[in-house]
Amino acid sequence: GQQVMQIPQYQHVQEGEDFTTYCNSSTTLSNIQWYKQRPGGHPVFLIQLVKSGEVKKQKRLTFQFGEAKKNSSLHITATQTTDVGTYFCAGMDSSYKLIFGSGTRLLVRP
Amino acid sequence: DGGITQSPKYLFRKEGQNVTLSCEQNLNHDAMYWYRQDPGQGLRLIYYSQIVNDFQKGDIAEGYSVSREKKESFPLTVTSAQKNPTAFYLCASTATGNGNQPQHFGDGTRLSIL
Numbered sequence: 001g002q003q004v005m006q007i008p009q010y011q012h013v014q015e016g017e018d019f020t021t022y023c024n025s026s027t028t029l030s031n032i033q034w035y036k037q038r039p040g041g042h043p044v045f046l047i048q049l050v051k052s053g054e055v056k057k058q059k060r061l062t063f064q065f066g067e068a069k070k071n072s073s074l075h076i077t078a079t080q081t082t083d084v085g086t087y088f089c090a091g092m093d094s095s096y097k098l099i100f101g102s103g104t105r106l107l108v109r110p
Numbered sequence: 111d112g113g114i115t116q117s118p119k120y121l122f123r124k125e126g127q128n129v130t131l132s133c134e135q136n137l138n139h140d141a142m143y144w145y146r147q148d149p150g151q152g153l154r155l156i157y158y159s160q161i162v163n164d165f166q167k168g169d170i171a172e173g174y175s176v177s178r179e180k181k182e183s184f185p186l187t188v189t190s191a192q193k194n195p196t197a198f199y200l201c202a203s204t205a206t207g208n209g210n211q212p213q214h215f216g217d218g219t220r221l222s223i224l
Contacts, residue, residue, distance in 0.1 A: 103150075
Protein backbone atom coordinates (compact mmCIF):
# COMPACT_ATOMS: atom_id res chain seq x y z
CA GLY A 1 0.00 0.00 0.00
CA GLN A 2 0.90 3.65 -0.16
CA GLN A 3 3.52 4.74 2.34
CA VAL A 4 4.72 8.08 3.58
CA MET A 5 8.20 8.06 5.06
CA GLN A 6 9.47 10.87 7.26
CA ILE A 7 13.00 11.64 8.41
CA PRO A 8 14.68 12.18 10.75
CA GLN A 9 12.90 10.41 13.57
CA TYR A 10 14.39 12.76 16.17
CA GLN A 11 16.20 16.09 16.04
CA HIS A 12 17.76 17.78 19.05
CA VAL A 13 18.85 21.39 18.38
CA GLN A 14 20.16 24.36 20.29
CA GLU A 15 17.68 27.22 20.49
CA GLY A 16 18.32 29.52 17.56
CA GLU A 17 19.44 26.75 15.21
CA ASP A 18 17.43 25.77 12.15
CA PHE A 19 15.45 22.54 11.77
CA THR A 20 14.19 20.59 8.76
CA THR A 21 12.03 17.49 8.43
CA TYR A 22 11.51 15.63 5.16
CA CYS A 23 8.61 13.60 3.89
CA ASN A 24 8.68 11.14 0.97
CA SER A 25 5.86 9.19 -0.62
CA SER A 26 6.03 6.01 -2.70
CA THR A 27 3.37 7.45 -5.02
CA THR A 28 2.21 10.87 -6.25
CA LEU A 29 0.14 12.74 -3.71
CA SER A 30 -2.94 14.85 -4.41
CA ASN A 31 -2.02 17.12 -1.53
CA ILE A 32 0.04 17.10 1.63
CA GLN A 33 -0.82 18.40 5.06
CA TRP A 34 1.43 19.17 8.02
CA TYR A 35 0.49 18.81 11.69
CA LYS A 36 2.19 19.58 15.00
CA GLN A 37 1.62 17.52 18.12
CA ARG A 38 2.85 18.93 21.42
CA PRO A 39 3.90 16.39 24.09
CA GLY A 40 0.77 14.86 25.61
CA GLY A 41 -1.47 16.66 23.14
CA HIS A 42 -3.28 16.00 19.90
CA PRO A 43 -2.19 16.87 16.35
CA VAL A 44 -2.99 20.40 15.23
CA PHE A 45 -3.26 21.30 11.56
CA LEU A 46 -0.55 23.68 10.30
CA ILE A 47 -0.93 23.91 6.54
CA GLN A 48 -1.94 22.18 3.30
CA LEU A 49 0.01 22.20 0.02
CA VAL A 50 -1.69 21.27 -3.23
CA LYS A 51 0.30 22.52 -6.22
CA SER A 52 3.50 21.10 -7.64
CA GLY A 53 6.50 23.11 -6.40
CA GLU A 54 4.36 25.10 -3.97
CA VAL A 55 6.09 27.01 -1.17
CA LYS A 56 4.23 28.51 1.77
CA LYS A 57 5.50 30.42 4.78
CA GLN A 58 4.10 30.91 8.25
CA LYS A 59 6.40 33.25 10.18
CA ARG A 60 9.55 31.14 10.82
CA LEU A 61 8.09 28.01 9.17
CA THR A 62 8.58 27.28 5.46
CA PHE A 63 6.74 24.43 3.77
CA GLN A 64 7.60 23.02 0.33
CA PHE A 65 5.89 20.53 -1.97
CA GLY A 66 8.12 18.82 -4.52
CA GLU A 67 7.79 19.24 -8.26
CA ALA A 68 6.76 15.61 -8.66
CA LYS A 69 4.34 15.88 -5.70
CA LYS A 70 6.05 12.93 -4.01
CA ASN A 71 8.01 14.77 -1.36
CA SER A 72 7.69 17.69 1.01
CA SER A 73 9.68 19.49 3.67
CA LEU A 74 9.14 21.71 6.68
CA HIS A 75 11.92 24.11 7.65
CA ILE A 76 11.95 26.12 10.88
CA THR A 77 14.32 29.07 11.05
CA ALA A 78 15.87 30.01 14.40
CA THR A 79 14.04 27.47 16.57
CA GLN A 80 12.47 28.49 19.85
CA THR A 81 11.49 26.35 22.85
CA THR A 82 7.86 26.79 21.82
CA ASP A 83 8.63 24.79 18.65
CA VAL A 84 9.08 21.59 20.69
CA GLY A 85 6.80 18.78 19.56
CA THR A 86 6.38 16.14 16.88
CA TYR A 87 5.78 17.26 13.31
CA PHE A 88 3.79 14.98 11.03
CA CYS A 89 3.23 15.12 7.31
CA ALA A 90 0.14 13.47 5.85
CA GLY A 91 -0.54 12.75 2.20
CA MET A 92 -3.90 12.06 0.65
CA ASP A 93 -4.23 8.73 -1.15
CA SER A 94 -6.50 7.84 -4.07
CA SER A 95 -9.33 6.94 -1.66
CA TYR A 96 -9.27 10.42 -0.10
CA LYS A 97 -7.74 9.05 3.09
CA LEU A 98 -4.79 10.71 4.78
CA ILE A 99 -1.65 8.59 5.18
CA PHE A 100 0.44 9.95 8.05
CA GLY A 101 4.20 9.86 8.19
CA SER A 102 5.86 8.53 11.35
CA GLY A 103 6.71 12.04 12.52
CA THR A 104 9.85 13.94 13.50
CA ARG A 105 10.24 14.74 17.16
CA LEU A 106 11.91 18.11 17.73
CA LEU A 107 13.66 18.87 21.02
CA VAL A 108 15.08 22.35 21.62
CA ARG A 109 17.82 23.08 24.18
CA PRO A 110 17.33 26.55 25.73
CA ASP B 111 -17.38 26.59 21.50
CA GLY B 112 -17.15 24.09 18.66
CA GLY B 113 -14.94 21.05 18.75
CA ILE B 114 -14.49 17.36 19.25
CA THR B 115 -14.98 15.73 22.64
CA GLN B 116 -13.48 12.37 23.42
CA SER B 117 -14.19 10.44 26.60
CA PRO B 118 -12.93 9.04 28.78
CA LYS B 119 -9.43 10.51 28.84
CA TYR B 120 -8.03 7.32 30.39
CA LEU B 121 -9.49 3.82 30.12
CA PHE B 122 -8.42 0.46 31.46
CA ARG B 123 -9.52 -2.82 29.91
CA LYS B 124 -9.55 -6.23 31.48
CA GLU B 125 -8.75 -9.36 29.52
CA GLY B 126 -11.69 -10.50 27.39
CA GLN B 127 -13.59 -7.25 27.85
CA ASN B 128 -15.02 -4.98 25.18
CA VAL B 129 -14.71 -1.24 25.80
CA THR B 130 -16.24 1.70 23.96
CA LEU B 131 -14.55 5.05 23.35
CA SER B 132 -16.81 8.03 22.82
CA CYS B 133 -16.34 10.75 20.18
CA GLU B 134 -18.77 13.63 19.78
CA GLN B 135 -18.44 16.67 17.51
CA ASN B 136 -20.50 19.86 17.27
CA LEU B 137 -18.77 21.18 14.17
CA ASN B 138 -21.50 19.87 11.85
CA HIS B 139 -18.83 17.90 10.01
CA ASP B 140 -19.83 15.09 7.65
CA ALA B 141 -16.72 12.90 8.00
CA MET B 142 -15.24 11.36 11.13
CA TYR B 143 -12.16 9.21 11.70
CA TRP B 144 -10.55 7.01 14.32
CA TYR B 145 -6.76 6.71 14.57
CA ARG B 146 -4.46 4.70 16.75
CA GLN B 147 -1.10 6.13 17.85
CA ASP B 148 1.59 3.98 19.44
CA PRO B 149 4.53 5.58 21.30
CA GLY B 150 6.95 7.31 18.96
CA GLN B 151 4.89 6.46 15.91
CA GLY B 152 2.53 8.11 13.50
CA LEU B 153 -1.22 7.79 13.26
CA ARG B 154 -2.80 4.69 11.76
CA LEU B 155 -6.37 4.76 10.49
CA ILE B 156 -8.78 2.31 12.12
CA TYR B 157 -12.17 3.28 10.65
CA TYR B 158 -13.68 6.28 8.95
CA SER B 159 -17.15 7.50 8.08
CA GLN B 160 -17.92 9.98 5.34
CA ILE B 161 -21.64 10.17 6.05
CA VAL B 162 -24.21 9.05 8.59
CA ASN B 163 -25.04 5.32 8.56
CA ASP B 164 -21.96 4.51 6.49
CA PHE B 165 -18.38 3.68 7.45
CA GLN B 166 -15.32 1.97 5.96
CA LYS B 167 -12.39 0.02 7.34
CA GLY B 168 -9.04 1.72 7.55
CA ASP B 169 -5.63 0.06 7.61
CA ILE B 170 -5.93 -1.64 11.03
CA ALA B 171 -9.65 -2.37 11.54
CA GLU B 172 -9.29 -5.91 12.91
CA GLY B 173 -10.46 -6.13 16.54
CA TYR B 174 -12.39 -2.86 16.35
CA SER B 175 -15.96 -1.88 15.48
CA VAL B 176 -17.76 1.43 14.96
CA SER B 177 -21.21 2.86 14.36
CA ARG B 178 -22.42 6.15 12.88
CA GLU B 179 -26.09 6.47 13.76
CA LYS B 180 -25.90 10.23 14.29
CA LYS B 181 -23.89 12.86 12.46
CA GLU B 182 -22.28 14.14 15.63
CA SER B 183 -21.29 10.78 17.15
CA PHE B 184 -18.79 8.09 16.08
CA PRO B 185 -18.09 5.65 18.93
CA LEU B 186 -15.29 3.08 18.68
CA THR B 187 -15.50 -0.32 20.37
CA VAL B 188 -12.27 -2.13 21.13
CA THR B 189 -13.22 -5.79 21.23
CA SER B 190 -11.55 -8.69 22.99
CA ALA B 191 -10.28 -9.78 19.58
CA GLN B 192 -7.83 -6.85 19.65
CA LYS B 193 -4.91 -8.52 21.43
CA ASN B 194 -2.71 -5.45 21.79
CA PRO B 195 -5.08 -2.55 22.48
CA THR B 196 -2.74 -0.40 24.60
CA ALA B 197 -2.39 2.86 22.66
CA PHE B 198 -3.50 6.46 22.34
CA TYR B 199 -6.75 6.71 20.36
CA LEU B 200 -7.57 9.88 18.47
CA CYS B 201 -10.86 10.86 16.88
CA ALA B 202 -10.94 13.46 14.11
CA SER B 203 -13.41 15.09 11.77
CA THR B 204 -13.47 17.03 8.52
CA ALA B 205 -16.22 19.14 7.00
CA THR B 206 -16.57 16.73 4.07
CA GLY B 207 -14.93 13.43 3.20
CA ASN B 208 -13.01 14.56 0.12
CA GLY B 209 -9.65 14.64 1.90
CA ASN B 210 -8.96 18.26 1.02
CA GLN B 211 -9.65 19.75 4.41
CA PRO B 212 -7.81 19.94 7.70
CA GLN B 213 -8.54 17.26 10.25
CA HIS B 214 -9.77 18.51 13.63
CA PHE B 215 -8.72 16.20 16.46
CA GLY B 216 -10.09 15.50 19.91
CA ASP B 217 -7.84 15.30 22.96
CA GLY B 218 -7.62 11.51 22.73
CA THR B 219 -8.21 8.50 24.96
CA ARG B 220 -5.34 6.50 26.47
CA LEU B 221 -6.28 2.85 26.71
CA SER B 222 -4.32 0.40 28.85
CA ILE B 223 -4.64 -3.28 29.74
CA LEU B 224 -5.15 -4.23 33.38
